[in-house]
Amino acid sequence: MCAKQARHPKPTKDQATLENFFQVEPEHVIEDPAEPQVPQTKDDLDLETIGERLLERYFSKRIRARGVTIVFYPYKTLKSTVRKRGEIIHIRISDILEDAPPEIILALCSVLCAKIVGEHIPRQENLAYRHYVLSENIQSRVHTVRATRGSKVVVGPVGDVYDLRDSFKRVREQYFDETMQMPTLTWSKKRNVSQWGHYDPDHDTIVVSRIFDHPKVPEYVLDYIVYHELLHIVHPIEMHGARKSVHTKGFKQAEKDFLQFKEANTFLRELSRQRHKYTRNRS
Numbered sequence: 001m002c003a004k005q006a007r008h009p010k011p012t013k014d015q016a017t018l019e020n021f022f023q024v025e026p027e028h029v030i031e032d033p034a035e036p037q038v039p040q041t042k043d044d045l046d047l048e049t050i051g052e053r054l055l056e057r058y059f060s061k062r063i064r065a066r067g068v069t070i071v072f073y074p075y076k077t078l079k080s081t082v083r084k085r086g087e088i089i090h091i092r093i094s095d096i097l098e099d100a101p102p103e104i105i106l107a108l109c110s111v112l113c114a115k116i117v118g119e120h121i122p123r124q125e126n127l128a129y130r131h132y133v134l135s136e137n138i139q140s141r142v143h144t145v146r147a148t149r150g151s152k153v154v155v156g157p158v159g160d161v162y163d164l165r166d167s168f169k170r171v172r173e174q175y176f177d178e179t180m181q182m183p184t185l186t187w188s189k190k191r192n193v194s195q196w197g198h199y200d201p202d203h204d205t206i207v208v209s210r211i212f213d214h215p216k217v218p219e220y221v222l223d224y225i226v227y228h229e230l231l232h233i234v235h236p237i238e239m240h241g242a243r244k245s246v247h248t249k250g251f252k253q254a255e256k257d258f259l260q261f262k263e264a265n266t267f268l269r270e271l272s273r274q275r276h277k278y279t280r281n282r283s
């Protein structure tokens with residue numbers, strides 16, 4: 001739950017780190033339905049050979065280098081980086097792709113190298129890579145890696161004023177049936193004023209901003225936040241064509257079932273209006 005739902009921070013432009021570039025949203029499946037043609041290589045490509053080819057293709061003209069090294073690295077996401085240190089180009093590829101066909105590794109490295117030398121991104125290779133990483137196999141590995149390597153800071157449910165487990169129990173009793181399992185509940189480590197609550201399905205964790213652990217915050221406001229986040233479990237994200245719907249129709253309908261829906265929203269709107277003043281007084 002965000003104070004400003006519409007605010008999306010711009011990704012920082014780091015020519016060498018292409019994390020954002022390669023974190024392909026599922027809508028690309030819809031945009032590129034055709035299987036792209038990758039030039040198939042007859043010989044067995046090892047990393048060394050790939051490096052040599054890249055060196056010849058990208059680093060023999062304007063930007064020169066003596067060698068290209070490629071290593072797999074245990075990133076938390078499907079991330080790849082390229083850096084030039086001295087005369088050597090260092091490429092690090094997420095180890096999620098360790099078993100990828102060499103053509104795909106070459107395609108990815110070509111895109112990375114094109115970026116670093118400022119050439120046009122090779123379209124076919126870019127598409128081939130994207131197509132490959134959207135496969136079910138890779139996506140499920142990304143999911144597992146995120147869940148196991150993720151570094152969620154878990155503070156715990158017990159605050160100075162409120163215990164999130166009590167809030168969960170109240171909400172479950174009122175709005176859900178007993179079969180609803182308690183997710184991991186935790187207060188946020190920092191006093192987050194822009195994101196009030198958050199449900200992370202990979203870790204089955206609800207994080208509630210610490211700003212609500214305060215005697216001036218009515219219990220029903222906290223319960224409303226917890227209720228909102230629990231609704232994310234019951235009403236998962238829906239895809240409408242290429243559009244992602246986080247708060248679906250059903251979600252919004254169910255949200256209104258909250259008994260103090262109006263009061264809670266009035267409180268939150270006021271909080272949002274005064275958030276700077278509020279946080280200054282609280283710290």
Ligand SMILES: [Zn+2]
Nearest residue numbers: 001228232247
């Ligand atoms: Zn939400």
